[in-house]
Amino acid sequence: MLSIKNLRASVEGKEILKGINLEVKTGEVHAIMGPNGSGKSTLANILAGKSDYEILEGEVTFLGQDLLELSPEVRSRSGLFLSFQYPVEIPGVPMISFLKASVNEHRKFKGLAPLTAGEFLKLMRAKKDMLHLDTELTNRSVNEGFSGGEKKKNEIFQMAMLEPKLAILDETDSGLDIDALRIVAEGVNALKTPENATIIVTHYQRLLDYIIPDFVHVLHNGRIVKTGGKELAFELEEKGYDWIKNGNDQ
Amino acid sequence: MENQDKLLNDITTQEYQYGFVTDIETDVIPKGLSEDVVRLISFKKKEPEFMLEFRLKAYREWLKMKAPEWAHLRIPPIDFQETIYYAAPRTSPKYQSLDEVDPELLETFKKLGIPIEEQKHLAGVAVDVVMDSVSVTTTFKKVLGEKGIIFCSFSEALIEHPELIKKYLGMSVPITDNFFAALNSAVFSDGSFCYIPKGVRCPMELSTYFRINTAGTGQFERTLIIAEDDSYVSYLEGCTAPMRDENQLHAAVVEIIAMDRAEVKYSTVQNWYPGDKNGIGGIYNFVTKRGICRGESSKISWTQVETGSAITWKYPSCVLIGDNSVGEFNSVALTNHHQQADTGTKMIHIGKNTKSTIVSKGISAGKSDNSYRGLVKVMPGATNSRNYSQCDSLLLGSTCGAHTFPYIEVGNKSSIIEHEATTSKIGEDQIFYCNQRGISTEDAIGMIVNGYAREVLNKLPMEFAVEAQKLLAISLEGSVG
Ligand SMILES: Nc1ncnc2c1ncn2[C@@H]1O[C@H](COP(=O)(O)OP(=O)(O)OP(=O)(O)O)[C@@H](O)[C@H]1O
Ligand SMILES: [Mg+2]
Numbered sequence: 001m002l003s004i005k006n007l008r009a010s011v012e013g014k015e016i017l018k019g020i021n022l023e024v025k026t027g028e029v030h031a032i033m034g035p036n037g038s039g040k041s042t043l044a045n046i047l048a049g050k051s052d053y054e055i056l057e058g059e060v061t062f063l064g065q066d067l068l069e070l071s072p073e074v075r076s077r078s079g080l081f082l083s084f085q086y087p088v089e090i091p092g093v094p095m096i097s098f099l100k101a102s103v104n105e106h107r108k109f110k111g112l113a114p115l116t117a118g119e120f121l122k123l124m125r126a127k128k129d130m131l132h133l134d135t136e137l138t139n140r141s142v143n144e145g146f147s148g149g150e151k152k153k154n155e156i157f158q159m160a161m162l163e164p165k166l167a168i169l170d171e172t173d174s175g176l177d178i179d180a181l182r183i184v185a186e187g188v189n190a191l192k193t194p195e196n197a198t199i200i201v202t203h204y205q206r207l208l209d210y211i212i213p214d215f216v217h218v219l220h221n222g223r224i225v226k227t228g229g230k231e232l233a234f235e236l237e238e239k240g241y242d243w244i245k246n247g248n249d250q
Numbered sequence: 251m252e253n254q255d256k257l258l259n260d261i262t263t264q265e266y267q268y269g270f271v272t273d274i275e276t277d278v279i280p281k282g283l284s285e286d287v288v289r290l291i292s293f294k295k296k297e298p299e300f301m302l303e304f305r306l307k308a309y310r311e312w313l314k315m316k317a318p319e320w321a322h323l324r325i326p327p328i329d330f331q332e333t334i335y336y337a338a339p340r341t342s343p344k345y346q347s348l349d350e351v352d353p354e355l356l357e358t359f360k361k362l363g364i365p366i367e368e369q370k371h372l373a374g375v376a377v378d379v380v381m382d383s384v385s386v387t388t389t390f391k392k393v394l395g396e397k398g399i400i401f402c403s404f405s406e407a408l409i410e411h412p413e414l415i416k417k418y419l420g421m422s423v424p425i426t427d428n429f430f431a432a433l434n435s436a437v438f439s440d441g442s443f444c445y446i447p448k449g450v451r452c453p454m455e456l457s458t459y460f461r462i463n464t465a466g467t468g469q470f471e472r473t474l475i476i477a478e479d480d481s482y483v484s485y486l487e488g489c490t491a492p493m494r495d496e497n498q499l500h501a502a503v504v505e506i507i508a509m510d511r512a513e514v515k516y517s518t519v520q521n522w523y524p525g526d527k528n529g530i531g532g533i534y535n536f537v538t539k540r541g542i543c544r545g546e547s548s549k550i551s552w553t554q555v556e557t558g559s560a561i562t563w564k565y566p567s568c569v570l571i572g573d574n575s576v577g578e579f580n581s582v583a584l585t586n587h588h589q590q591a592d593t594g595t596k597m598i599h600i601g602k603n604t605k606s607t608i609v610s611k612g613i614s615a616g617k618s619d620n621s622y623r624g625l626v627k628v629m630p631g632a633t634n635s636r637n638y639s640q641c642d643s644l645l646l647g648s649t650c651g652a653h654t655f656p657y658i659e660v661g662n663k664s665s666i667i668e669h670e671a672t673t674s675k676i677g678e679d680q681i682f683y684c685n686q687r688g689i690s691t692e693d694a695i696g697m698i699v700n701g702y703a704r705e706v707l708n709k710l711p712m713e714f715a716v717e718a719q720k721l722l723a724i725s726l727e728g729s730v731g
Contacts, residue, residue, distance in 0.1 A: 098684075
């Protein structure tokens with residue numbers, strides 16, 4: 001589904017990603033962990049097509065296409081979803097119109113007719129129930145004045161509405177209370193099918209208690225320095241990143 | 251980034267959608283301005299004597315006046331002798347039904363997206379269409395007539411209700427108010443007249459679509475709205491203009507008078523030809539709009555969405571004379587390419603406990619210049635009066651300008667004036683967020699800008715709000731980042 005080969009990228013002349021290699025197949029869940037500033041969000045943003053970065057080298061294929069050639073909106077419509085670490089507020093734009101535009105763009109891309117108001121509301125209600133989302137939130141402006149946790153929940157709600165092929169969740173767990181974490185994780189699990197895949201960026205083992213990863217990668221200083229199974233996450237939790245850093249810097 | 255620039259560039263090259271000229275015979279008088287021209291206009295319109303006197307007086311005052319230079323605008327010198335001051339469609343009888351209307355005209359309406367037929371049946375909007383200065387068709391008169399509401403062209407009102415015009419014309423905007431108002435007073439060709447009797451709530455939105463048609467014709471509209479005690483009316487003004495190469499001068503005057511407990515809502519969507527993307531052509535829109543809250547607890551609100559014209563000079567104002575009267579100004583002014591706008595309001599507090607609210611949302615893109623200019627003046631007698639002003643500017647790109655010129659004069663200690671102002675740039679992060687959900691940059695900008703303007707758009711009547719939203723999205727061809 002996703003294949004990253006020797007991806008190097010910089011921002012403002014500073015190299016952040018120094019040769020990333022990653023293969024994600026359908027049905028898989030990958031976790032990416034790593035210390036602050038190691039480049040996790042940078043990788044996620046580059047995959048989603050944020051324009052601040054300069055690609056120095058490397059290739060990314062997504063569903064057989066050259067991902068880096070696609071505009072961010074086409075990446076989205078093709079099934080790539082990013083749950084933002086810091087979802088942005090868009091004052092005055094009602095969540096519901098935003099979502100409707102989004103869902104219908106995705107449908108148009110697939111050659112489907114736009115949803116009627118009734119169909120859309122029905123879909124929305126179902127997904128809201130799934131994530132125990134406060135009804136009132138969809139009547140407010142996009143993320144405006146949402147609490148940290150509400151913003152994260154709202155990201156996963158959007159994911160549920162769009163049913164992406166590849167979801168990249170950038171620290172979706174941070175800011176969620178214990179109950180919300182469980183609900184969000186259950187939501188992500190419920191959306192999992194053999195045809196899609198998930199990349200979870202996280203600092204904490206506890207999310208991985210709910211969403212069991214097939215692979216855990218440790219990103220450090222712009223490179224994936226270690227890859228293992230879910231037990232790697234426990235090991236990291238126990239030993240901290242120094243263990244990796246030291247091991248790697250030698 | 252490059253993609254975005256390219257896209258923005260693509261949108262920028264879009265031509266103005268309403269650029270076309272209707273081929274209807276027009277009755278034009280020679281260009282230039284003199285006392286004879288003023289007399290000729292009055293004569294052609296078969297006006298009563300007092301009207302001619304009003305015009306001549308205005309003309310003589312105008313000769314002594316100078317065009318204002320204080321605005322933050324670069325206005326090329328205007329040769330007033332090169333302007334045609336009167337043009338009336340030659341085929342201009344009044345129609346009882348649409349079947350009788352010139353098919354060309356109907357075609358024009360279709361291109362403008364004004365489904366008159368639909369409007370007749372649907373929204374309950376009576377449309378007084380002003381085409382090249384003279385009303386061509388008026389609908390819904392009967393329904394309104396039953397309530398005693400007068401809604402007709404200014405010319406018609408002059409013939410049928412001269413006493414009302416004589417009494418109220420120039421009350422809100424005196425002849426000598428300013429250069430452009432004086433010019434309008436001398437040469438105005440037509441406009442709308444609206445009178446709501448005591449205790450009557452106008453059952454429908456009254457709507458006028460303005461349109462400039464004849465090449466080189468200055469258009470001087472005159473609108474007078476009178477709301478008697480305990481009456482209510484919502485008035486809509488909307489306009490588009492055909493594309494022209496030469497600049498067209500437009501100097502309208504709108505006067506509103508609200509008596510005891512009367513309420514007048516005046517909404518405008520202005521989309522005149524802004525000139526091309528190099529700043530060639532476009533309308534000069536020098537408008538004087540003023541409402542007087544004469545009666546106690548009366549209310550006048552101006553809501554405007556301004557996206558058109560090459561140059562806009564416009565300050566819809568409220569004079570709050572009656573105790574407890576309320577003035578409101580809600581504005582979205584969008585400029586792009588080489589457009590210039592200097593717009594805002596004046597709130598003059600005279601009566602006790604008077605209240606005014608100003609919400610101004612400026613949006614600048616391209617190489618345009620967008621200024622808010624507002625005066626809040628509280629007279630010594632206006633005890634306990636209040637004003638709240640909020641002036642926001644949104645910038646798209648770094649080649650445009652946004653300015654705020656607030657003037658506050660407070661003559662007594664019991665009044666409270668609050669002023670807030672913000673300037674922000676459209677967020678790349680917001681656009682990317684939309685992109686990441688499958689929404690194109692073009693749509694994202696339209697969405698974000700509409701969100702920014704929502705507070706004002708919400709004040710517009712439904713059918714207008716939809717049009718205004720589309721306009722904002724269409725007109726926005728700024729550069730981002
Ligand atoms: N636009 C930018 N301008 C300058 N530096 C940037 C920019 N974006 C990212 N960086 C830098 O790149 C490095 C990697 O940042 P990134 O956000 O990818 O880290 P991260 O692994 O997601 O960290 P965290 O765990 O704190 O979220 C950091 O040093 C950051 O300061
Ligand atoms: Mg991060």
